[in-house]
Amino acid sequence: MSVKNKETIAAETEADMRQPEEASRRLEVLKTYKIFIGGKFPRTESGRYYVAQDEAGHKLANVCLSSRKDFREAVVAARTAFGDWGSRAAFNRGQILYRIAEMLEGRKLQFIDELVKQGAGQAAAGQEVEQSIDRLIYYAGWCDKFQQLFSSVNPVATSHFNFSVPEPTGVVSILAPQDSALLGLVSVIAPVIAGGNTCVVLGSYSKPLSAVTFAEVLSTSDVPGGVVNILTGKMEELAPYFADHMDVNALVYCGDDMEMKKLLQQKAALNLKRVVFYDHVDWMSANGQSPYLIADSQEIKTTWHPIENIGGAKAGY
Amino acid sequence: MEKNNTLKLKFESARKYAPAPESRSAAKINAQYELFINGRFEKPLSGKYFDTINPATEEKLSQVAEANDADVDRAVKAARNAYENVWRDMPGAERGKYIFRIARMIQERARELAVIETLNGGKPIRESRDFDIPVVANHFFYYAGWADKLEYAFPNRRPQPLGVAAQIIPWNFPLMMAAWKIAPAIATGNTVVLKPAETTPLTALKLAEIIQESGLPPGVVNIITGAGATGSALVNHPDVNKIAFTGSTEVGKHIQRAIGGTAKRTTLELGGKAANIIFDDAPIDQAVEGVINGIFFNQGHVCCAGSRLYVQESVLGEVIRKLKDRLETLIVGDPMDKNTDIGAINSRQQLENINKYLDIGRAEGAEMYQPDIELPGKGFFCKPTIFTNVAQSNRISQEEIFGPVLTIQSFRTDDEVIEKANNSPYGLSAGVWTDKGSKIFNLTTKLRAGVVWANTYNQFDPTSPFGGYKESGYGREGGLHGLNAYVKF
The missing domain is CATH 3.40.309.10 (Aldehyde Dehydrogenase; Chain A, domain 2)
Incomplete structure (x- = not known):
């Protein structure tokens, strides 16, 4: 099936009137937009697709309409990847996040092009891509620092050494912002993986190109397969599964639909997922990034260890 | 055949401990308790009371009021009023001094509280005397000191109280759970409606007496008694901003479902199988x-x-x-x-x-x-x-x-x-x-x-965060991290 973007439609219209010698012009190779599970790019197992369109109604691409089974396979991939990713050195995670930024920088023009196709102005698209790169750098730096910020050594009254540290909560399902196709997506993925979690993300329905192309960036960035899994499809269809899957530890929802929030909270109660809502966040602003966003998918673990009390040690030496 | 080197003491024959009973006279228990709302002990609008017993003897100790929806509403209104007109805007240092005072009064009445805790809950007096009640006093003392230092707990942010906190606690550590709930909530500028467990209301009501005596502004802490229906009314009250619950995982899940679609925040400390x-x-x-x-x-x-x-x-x-x-x-x-x-x-x-x-x-x-x-x-x-x-x-x-x-x-x-x-x-x-x-x-x-x-077990301390992963709930109680549960930014 042929996929037409604005340029190809224009090109075809032009082709109807073209001169015979122009018929030998090279045919553009179109990209198949697929989903990203366990480091691979399968099509949805359901075989379903939808046609993503720009604001003028022109076809952008055939996009995977992911199913519940795709989501479940993505959770298996995320859970498998968690053991490795969550226990990697924080410094190593920082380097890999930095590497994502490098890869994104290298493909800036492609992202700008896709954002423009999805309706952004040229200047705004440029800003969004640059902000996305900088956001990854921001969180790359936090990977080995937030622990110190959120840890404590606790002065207990008994003879114990007692300390509290943050640890990743596990697998996080993320319903990414619908309107901020790239920056919003990056802004919710980065703090989750910076903290050692793995995730399954549903990209924007109406602007899905950026999410799929970002998956290609991830796949060339030393991010182990399964750490980030990206699906495209309908939020109304998939959200209940994102919320009630028993092997997901936390849920992020970026939206302000009160009915959706109610449904998510109720479904998430099945295994007491941590539920985080980011509504009305302007991802372009300074509020769109913070170590406290990393803390949203962290657990605090407290460890107690006895300290030997030797009778004569009170003298003070 | 394994070699047995253990020297086994034969308690049943060789020696017996003589009884060493703690005296009941240290505790004054009223024949009937009312609801503690807006600084006063109020008769329940429900008109109903239920018995509370000593589980070691099955004897009735007292009867306590059963709060219905209207009583819950009165308590929440009192808490809202105290929040908006007194507590929220009181300087942190002053809030802290009230809480320090409560900690001291608990220490003064420690023996009485320990005896009532044991009579009403069945736990050994050794534990209520040496563990529960000291932890209660220490917890208030610890959080009292945070009241005027909150900006230091959250770098680069301005912590604000949430409003009215509905707090529902279990019967296993009745007064200690009350302390874990009330102390951080009021230190951060929230007001409270607390519901102790149905089987162990007495020490919470004694705490109400202490709070009344301490001069804490009326309505900052309200303590209402009842069973599941009372707790449910409290969770579902529209003017509550925060639910803090300790209890079973099953009820915790009910609470998360019940607050779906509201702006209420929750922390849940639930079951375990360690x-x-x-x-x-x-x-x-x-x-x-x-x-x-x-x-x-x-x-x-x-x-x-x-x-x-x-x-x-x-x-x-x-x-x-x-x-x-x-x-x-x-x-x-x-x-x-x-x-x-x-x-x-x-x-x-x-x-x-x-x-x-x-x-x-x-x-x-x-x-x-x-x-x-x-x-x-x-x-x-x-x-x-x-x-x-x-x-x-x-x-x-x-x-x-x-x-x-x-x-x-x-x-x-x-x-x-x-x-x-x-x-x-x-x-x-x-x-x-x-x-x-x-x-x-x-x-x-x-x-x-x-x-x-x-190499140790069951250690607790006010400075040490406590709380679970997975279905054991979320949020922490105790320490710096315990403040998180009661602030917004």
Whole structure:
């Protein structure tokens, strides 16, 4: 099936009137937009697709309409990847996040092009891509620092050494912002993986190109397969599964639909997922990034260890 | 045949402890208690009262008011009014001084509170006197000092109170849970409606007297009594901003569903099924003592109780033998006796629940062991129990029993025991016993639990955050991290 973007439609219209010698012009190779599970790019197992369109109604691409089974396979991939990713050195995670930024920088023009196709102005698209790169750098730096910020050594009254540290909560399902196709997506993925979690993300329905192309960036960035899994499809269809899957530890929802929030909270109660809502966040602003966003998918673990009390040690030496 | 070097004390024949009962006269219990709303003790609009008993004797101690929807509404209105007109805008230093004063008054009345805690809840007087009540006072004292220092807790942010906090607490540590809830909430500028558990309301009502006497502005803390319906009315009240709940995972899930679609915030501290792990290089006698404390402390009515014991195969026989010997020496009986190790089960309902699990365990093929001791003729009592020959899939090793019941399984390797310990929907706490430091930190890092004790168990401190992973709930109580539950930015 042929996929037409604005340029190809224009090109075809032009082709109807073209001169015979122009018929030998090279045919553009179109990209198949697929989903990203366990480091691979399968099509949805359901075989379903939808046609993503720009604001003028022109076809952008055939996009995977992911199913519940795709989501479940993505959770298996995320859970498998968690053991490795969550226990990697924080410094190593920082380097890999930095590497994502490098890869994104290298493909800036492609992202700008896709954002423009999805309706952004040229200047705004440029800003969004640059902000996305900088956001990854921001969180790359936090990977080995937030622990110190959120840890404590606790002065207990008994003879114990007692300390509290943050640890990743596990697998996080993320319903990414619908309107901020790239920056919003990056802004919710980065703090989750910076903290050692793995995730399954549903990209924007109406602007899905950026999410799929970002998956290609991830796949060339030393991010182990399964750490980030990206699906495209309908939020109304998939959200209940994102919320009630028993092997997901936390849920992020970026939206302000009160009915959706109610449904998510109720479904998430099945295994007491941590539920985080980011509504009305302007991802372009300074509020769109913070170590406290990393803390949203962290657990605090407290460890107690006895300290030997030797009778004569009170003298003070 | 294993060599038995243990010198076994024969308590039943050679020696007996003489009774050493604490005096009831230290406690003044009214015949009837009202609801504490807006600084006054108010008769319930429901007009109803229910009995509260001593589970060790089944005697009625008092009767307390049962708050209905209208009573809950009155309490929430009082809290809202105090929040908006007094407490929210009071300088932190002044708020702190009220809380310091409450801590001091609890210390002054510690003996009375300990006696009432034991009479109403059934826990040994030794525990309420040496553990519960000191922790209560310390918790208020600790959070009092935070009231004017909150900006230091959240770098680069401005913490604000949430508003009215609805707090629902369980019956296993009645006053301690009240302290864990009230102290951080009011230190951060919130006001409170607290509902103690149906079976153990008396120390919370004594705390209400102390709060009244302390001069805390009316409505900052309201304490209302009742059962599930009262708690439900409180959770569903539209003018509540925050729910803090400690109790069963089942009710915790109900609460999360109930607040769906509202702006209410929650923290939940729920059930547990903690693994307590003994490696072959552990100091075995010390570990056995820790296991006993881990499961029989407070009759096993402890959400973080070490109820699943994992013993490395090479020392399994020795550990089981020493545990059985130690079981024989535990004194089960009158909670008011200072020698008592295991007091009364909190209620008839809970005793029936524990007995149900003893039946399930035997039906599943596990071997049950109980010491040969006499239980008192009246009241609710349960012998300390251990199950051997237990499978990971058995209900007694998967489900929270909340009683003096320990399951024992063996393991060979570190990886195996980590896998087994984490194979639970719960993740509140865990224990590790080994002499090797690097092994301790391997284990404590990999166990998915909020509190991990290494070569110790059941330690608590106001400065130390407490709370669970997974289905043991979310949010922390205690320490710097405990402030998070009561602020927004």
